[in-house]
Amino acid sequence: MSALSVFFRLAALLPLGVVEDDDMVAGMRILVIEDDREAAQYLARGLKEAGHVAEVAADGHAGALAVEGGGFDVVVVDRMLPGRDGLSIVEEMRGRDDATPVLILSALGQVDDRVVGLRAGGDDYLTKPYAFSELLARIEALARRRRPGDVETVYRVGDLELDRLSHAVTRAGKDVPLQPREFRLLEYLMKNAGQVVTRTMLLENVWDYHFDPQTNVIDVHISRLRSKLDKGFDKPLLHTVRGAGYMIRDGGRPT
């Protein structure tokens, strides 16, 4: 993870194009409600390495108390906790109009478990065992989602512009013709500009598929999109983050 953490520290220092407050991605306060002590510790350490502040609550009651205290940017909660059900904590939060983004972790992986989790007020749902890079990318995407900038109709990264209303994409003023799916792929990447987006996140958000397509179909779609965006330009915008996923951002390869 050290490569990632270096990257995020760099990302926090670099000026990042049109989207100004990307520094919010680093230095978040994250509450982890997880009863497996060892897993929680690793998680906290990983989050700290990525430049965030992580607090751990070891059971449902402690977690609920910590949530009530407030001040967290993202809450990560295990669904099955001793003392208290993880979902009830989320429901309580939403009942208080506490809109802090919540990521639910669960060992249950049925499609409807996911729906139940999201219906309870969770913003995202991740099944154990997960890759840490996946969890980190999702936490950061959640923090980003809160920002008021989400309602903007035009996304800009460097000289790339995407108009969400007219579906027009231009780079350096030149039209970039995209297929409808490619447009949605780029839209999602640009919405999360400056952040790692994993293959699973893309599959879920762009295709609405919740399964593992053995072959890395996403990679092929990305490389096709990349050839349309970056071909003929010196500065690539669509980057591959090794071991994690993809990122669209203005600026060179970080590592």
Next chain:
Amino acid sequence: MSRPGDAARGPQATRGPEAGRGAASRAAEAPATAHRWGAFGRIVRTTAFKLSLVYLVVFTAAALFLLVYIATSTTDLLSRQLEETIDAEIKGLAEQYKSGGLNRLVRAVDARSRAPGASLYLLTDFAGNRIAGNVADAPAGLLDAADGDAQPVPYQRLQSDVAEEPRAKTHEALVRIHILPGGFRLLVGRDLAEREQFRAILRQAFQVSVGVVILLALGTWVFVTRRVLKRIDAVSETTKRIVAGDLSGRIAVDGSGDEFDRLAISVNAMLDRIEQLMHGLKEVSDNIAHDLKTPLTRLRTRLEVALAGPPTLIAYREALEATVEDSEGLIRTFEALLRIARVEAGSTGVALAPLDAAAIAREVGELYEPVAEEEGATMTVDAPGSAPVMGDRNLIAQALANLVDNALKYGHRPDAPARVRLSVRRVAEAVEIAVADAGPGVPEADRERVLGRFVRLEQSRNAPGSGLGLSLVQAVASLHKGSLTLGDAGPGLVVTLTIPAAERGEG
């Protein structure tokens, strides 16, 4: 009955109504006869006995009702006829008296008294002295009640008049007294023997019919025990064997198509399903043992070797990176196995929703089209219009993705790129989703086998893959009450997923 330890066995004794009743009846008997009553109790408790008893009671009651009804109505009719006859005779005799006086009446009475099968006659003067007739004696006071209703009385015939009867015998008769002008009293009656005989016949008929009903009840008992309950007993015997662990036991079906056959067929279907699930579970654990232990061993060995080797950062890092990669593979296999098991058990908990299979096929085609292009393969999607089915979008999409993925990986000859064709069409009541390739195909003998978990054919051993793809497609097919068939695309393999079509207009 207080055996030591009864209190401790309390919960056992009340386990079921059968056990409870058995204990109660045994408790009521002396210990010596307990076993005899136990056997009797067992018979009493059988359905055959109860059925026969009900049969007996119902039919006896019906026969009794019928006979009583016939008896009362016919007795009424007979009595009325007798009365009418008596009235007619009295009227006739009174007319004789009126026209010919006492002499003529006496002659008429004598004549009638001697006729065979005669009625009863008695003529007395005002003081009660007998003048004529064939009745020896009338009970005291009877003659005072004149012109009343006809009434049954005991009487004796005159011995001289009835030759066949050696001595006077008391009979019963229906009589009526008429007072003639001049104080003479005339008694006319009819013997009731006829009515009594008829009653006797009815009584006999009743006894015979009860006897027949008892015989029929016994017959029912034997039939029900032999033919019907024996089959129920066979069912409980089989289930006992199954509970004891022999899952292969099945209930005999005799092909008669009656309720017992239908019961046996559905119980057998249930057993098939249970056996299939158990088999699936066993297979999963066997597969996990085999296919997960190997990479786990590799993973552990690598870590141990790294620890034993020189403690350099590079060596450690390499070992860790390889371990992360391996564990990712393990997790994938594990998830795939779990998913198959869940889909097979039908416990994804996902309510099937109306979907358009053609649209899903187009989406999956679009998802894989760049992959095909990159590999130099050609992929065509032939899924026009809509093909409504009831299903789970993710599962159908994953099944199609697996099929297309397989076709791209294995569906080509060494010298030529893959040609994959994904088509959806409606066939009668079903939707057929077919993925065809131009590869070497699958030999007919292997077609059933490749649907199993972790099965990989020799020629594809070196290509990447877990051997779980088709197992999931198979599971998805059965969750949707459809089927999966492998066929010859000539050349190549065609895999067809058939799902029942939803009503037109849905999806």
